[in-house]
Amino acid sequence: MKFLTRRLAFYVVTAWAAVTINFLIPRMMPGDPVTALMGRMQGRIDSSAENSIRVLFGLDQDTNVWQQYVEYWRLLFQGDLGLSFTFFPTPVADIVRQSLPWTVGLVGIATIIAFVLGTGLGMAIGWRRGTWADALLPITTFFSAVPYFWLGLIAITVFSVTLGWFPSSGSYDRGLIPGWSWEFVGSVIYYGFLPALTVVLASVAGWILGMRNMMVTVSSEDYVTVAHAKGLPGRKVMFGYAARNAILPQISSFALSLGFIVGGTLIMEMVFSYQGIGYTLYQAVSTQDYPLMQGCFLVITLSVLAANIVADFVYAALDPRTRQEA
Amino acid sequence: MTTDTTLVEQIPDLETSGRPKRARQKNLLFLRNSKAITGLAILGFFAVLAIVGPWIAPYDPNQISPDLVQPPSGSHWLGTDHLGRDVLSQLVVGTRSVLVVGFVAGVAATFIGVVVGVTAGFVGGVGDETLSALANVFLVIPQLPLIIIIAGQLPTAGGLTVALVIAATGWAWGARVLRAQTLSLRRRDFIEAARANGERTWRIVLAEILPNLTAIIAAGFVGTVTFAVLSQITLSFIGILPLDTWNWGTVLFWAQNNLALQRGAWWWFVPAGLCIAGLGMALTLINFGIDEFVNPRLRSTGMHARSLRRRKIRPRVGFTPVVHEAQEDRA
């Protein structure tokens, strides 16, 4: 359990760091875009909302930084992320709450599919070297080199503009009422298919290459040779000895590259105008809606942290060395 | 790439002999790697383009003409955009900004990574714990959203500013790898010997440790450049960066915002993406070359698959192929 305790401590530190960065960024920026915006909003913001924006963006000149910091944490614990300028006067927390499930659904599911698929393919390619499967490597290299959003553009051109198979934007048929009806769920899947496919295509390559290299490396470990020497069936050597060990670093790198992947897939939401947190961030950036920007970043970071914790638990379950009592 | 069967070849003792005296031999080995050469060649092409781009571009990329959204033709090889500007010129001129930002960010991030990583690995103890935790924090925080909110709040986010923001957020991976390697180097005999001889710490780091980290530093640099290029293009694409400097992302921004997809104007966004893919491939290939050079297990044997099949060799772990080709004439 020592491993997990250490990791949890690390995540607490990281969460603290993320919040602190969020606190510091607007205060370190030259100029004062928020004051200018507040000026424009004059008279439309009620005094308590104005106060929380002041706290969040450090506009209170009469308090010192430490007091601002304490006040900032207090607001966060109350779930107060300020008011959005763009969707005035909706609180940022509400907007984020509405868009987060869409992102978790789309990016989460697509990333897990990509991870499982890529790890499986990489396992096969790494185990059976010198076969046709090696031809997949140059293709995966190409896919790992292009930006995610460009693949999204190509996917829209081919599948929605040219072929007309899938809608090019949105997340469900606007004519339907959201709810747990078959019609609505079907529409969500239909609208989500193309973005999900693009996310999978864009990120699967990295997993294939990573797992392939790990399989190649692990295949020449002594314990794999011992497994062969024992006359174990080929499948058992591959899954129980080679892949079982190769997947450990793959999971670590899943945790570490999650931030990178999520960053890329958020842009995908922008391309597809998919109503998740990435698209919200995009709207916030293009309308200079600073409270919303900050809120999105915080929520994205905390979600990535949560996914990291899950990955760590999986890792601890798979690697007995982490369970060692100190 | 198609004939390269990426088989495993283990060259004994290559990875263990990290002594500086073999550096020259190893460098030559790196240049024999076909993947690395291909990557360097493509990169060289873009580098030349970045230098001479503004002179060889057929038009001024900002020059408006009446030929709106025209497909490729003799006068506009890659067609025109919604204002009649030449897309090819935009790409050629935009290369410089892409490479400069990538290079500056790469250098800056590598510098931070080397300082943090080597220090952490070399000093150990509390210093190591702190620096590693710092690096891990930066690894876990999603970089692109972080860059977006920083760049989004900067009043003027020019190319150089963006490069530095990317460097400030993207150094952690290199630092992590370098720390691990420094840690293992520190326990090697020749470092221990240098310490026992009373050599000064900075001399050990400069003369003994850094030369042995060259390959890893290079890999980290190439990786950061890739990341920086993609980040900059993404930022331009979503319109955070000012549009007065051309880069490939700017071209895509205009395409996306003027319904290039819906109009079927493929020449507007496909070539830009292929440029990104080309540069990305080049950098990835260079990194593969470095990877194979550092980890000989990944190295391909350079044998053609066809020739192996003809000799009925199927290279596998656990079942060494048998061919009766050698003499068997001894009693």
Place this chain on the structure above:
Amino acid sequence: MSTSAIPRTAPREGGARTGAPVLEIRNLSVDYGYGSDPTHVLRQASLTLHRGEVLGLAGESGCGKSTLAYGATRLLPPPGLVTGGQVWFTDRDGTRSDILALDDAALRASRWRDMAIVFQGAMNSLNPVFRIGRQIADGILAHSPGMSRADATERAAAMLEMVGISPDRRRDFPHQLSGGMRQRVMIAMALSLDPQVLIMDEPTTALDVVMQRQIVEQIAELRERLGFAVIFITHDVSLLIEIADRIAIMYAGEVVEEAAAQDVYRRPRHPYTDALLHSFPPLRGPRRELGGIPGSPPDLARLPTGCPFRARCAFAFDACAHVVPELAETGVPGDAPFRRVACLRHDTRSVVEAGFDPQPLPEELARR
């Protein structure tokens, strides 16, 4: 647990054969690299292992002793390639099979049941993510169709007990064991199917001296009890002289001398063996002069013509640069009948056939 049906005699002095051959390696050649210019790491090496004997395989690192063992079992990783030879295994009922000619399924079935291996470096030989009991049981189950996992685990526990590890520890993971214990686990694992041949590749190199001694004594004791034959690979010739019945000395991918352990020690016939014996202090017996072997082993990718040892040999003469010495009887009358050595000082006939003047045997290579 049935022990070998063939009665075993173990006369050490004089080094006569112990039993019938159980493993015969004939002209085994191994290349490294599939390309047009491979390294010939093993060139027509031959070796015979008899039932119940301990055959030591010695030589400097890189001489091909491990390659010989892994090549013969087809466990060499890519780009290893067996380019020629046969490896005949004789079962208890007398059926002979060439391991190099077996298909995958037959080879898998033969492995561990006929021939088991204890690898160099027990640290990496155990799968870090499985309990050791399970790893032993895995091998048993793979060869015992119909056996229940519970029975296999029970057998694994019994094997652990046999090597002196408490059966409770079968639920331990490898990282919870010390180096010596891991090596014992490997031995227990290797003996779990009562194999007829046990190949041990530097089994004690990574261990401290006390542990080395314990392991070696344990192997000797288990062999007495179970009657398997051992190929013991090490660079530690003094260790071999104590535990081996016969010793084969390898140099640059070839066997250069093969004789009874005491003969190798007291009456070396090959200049390399002689030099090797002078490069370490003897454990017991009269003191001898110590001296290293000048030079280093040749680069296998660029072997010189003639005898590969000649550049470092004190007794090389003109023929050595042109004639490749073959493993043949010694030139010393009265030597044990099955002694073999590959040296032109002994092989006058080849020297004369090639048109050179034979040189007399120096006293160092003709001791009695």
